[in-house]
Amino acid sequence: MVDQAARLRQLVDKSEYEAQRAEPVSPPSLSAMGPRVIAITSGKGGVGKTNIAVNLAIALGQAGQRVLVIDADLGMANVDVILGSMSKKHLLNLLEQGTELKDVLMNGPYGVRYISGGSGIEKAADFTYEERQRLIQKLTACGQMADIILIDTGAGLGKNVMDFILAADEVLLVTTPEPTALTDAYAVLKAYSMYAAQKNIKLIVNRVYDETESREVVVKLQQTSQRFLQMNIDCLGYVFEDSAVMKSVRQQQPFLAAHPNSIASRCIQGLVNSILYGSKMTVKRGWKGFLRQIFNFAH
Ligand SMILES: Nc1ncnc2c1ncn2[C@@H]1O[C@H](COP(=O)(O)OP(=O)(O)OP(=O)(O)O)[C@@H](O)[C@H]1O
Ligand SMILES: [Mg+2]
DSSP states (O other): OHHHHHHHHHHHHHOOOOOOOOOOOOOOOOGGGOOEEEEEEESSTTSSHHHHHHHHHHHHHHTTOOEEEEEEOSSOOHHHHHHTOOOSSOGGGGGSTTOOHHHHEEEOGGGOEEEEOOTTGGGGGGSOHHHHHHHHHHHHTHHHHOSEEEEEEEESSOHHHHHHHHHSSEEEEEEOSSHHHHHHHHHHHHHHHHHOSSOOEEEEEEEESSHHHHHHHHHHHHHHHHHHHOOOOEEEEEEEOOHHHHHHHHTTSOHHHHOTTSHHHHHHHHHHHHHHHSSOOOOOOHHHHHHHHHTTOOO
16 A cells, blocks of 8 residues: 555656546436446545535536435445435344335435435345345335436445445545545545456546646556556546535535535536546446445345
8 A cells, every 4th residue: 555655646746647538428328227426536535525425416416317315434424424414223223024125225416316225225235135135125115216327325345335336336435635535535446456257447536726737647546546557537526625515515515406506516517427428338337236346245
């Protein structure tokens, strides 16, 4: 890790930057195969995952998509906090006989539907066969309710986070331009390159001051992962540094709702366009495949 960090910092200082290619355009994905399962993750904590997940959910909803957010960050119920909402039950309550999907599925404000992960999900692989089956049975119905399932994971390389990103069909890796965030993002890319069967990971660069800064970050990570991991990564887009984000967090309102014309909100619209009309979809496991992998069922 020290080695990677040193190399990356060298690259950060010395690389020559290439202009980034434009994303190819294709029609929006259809939900005939079930929902797209997209994990939003990061190496370093606090880089903006939850804000991006919640605001993306709102904007995707406004674009006509049925979205479900799963808060899989075990430390804190972050999605609740950003929405100024409070869920009574979380995902693991589904283990109880009398608790059904409708009891854990929150119809949050701004049209955001979400499920709180709650602590304990990291032990999913240790649950009994019956417990895992019960969770899968109850959660399978989410597949019919959503076109896109966004999973807000914790930061870092913990087993739980890796399980989520390896089970998802698409991964969005959020970083800021800070060297520490870049180094940690690279560590995630490295682990992902080693363990992911199908590689589909894209970068979101948050808190940039201009497009050039975003492009520089992307080229650094692209060059490093091409050279050392032989893995190509694309960029989904970027979000500008914007005081409206912090203000909205304090008000416990998503910035897309509180400040719809802010620069950060406009960036979210850009990300939505990339998600819906961006590069072609690859083969996907879908929601059922995601659940089976998370709960460690043989395929
Ligand atoms: N584009 C931005 N402009 C300004 N501030 C931002 C921006 N994005 C995030 N922030 C600040 O960073 C803080 C952390 O954001 P957020 O909680 O979304 O990060 P996170 O990656 O989900 O954190 P954690 O790893 O703890 O779950 C926000 O409360 C806000 O103050
Ligand atoms: Mg978070």
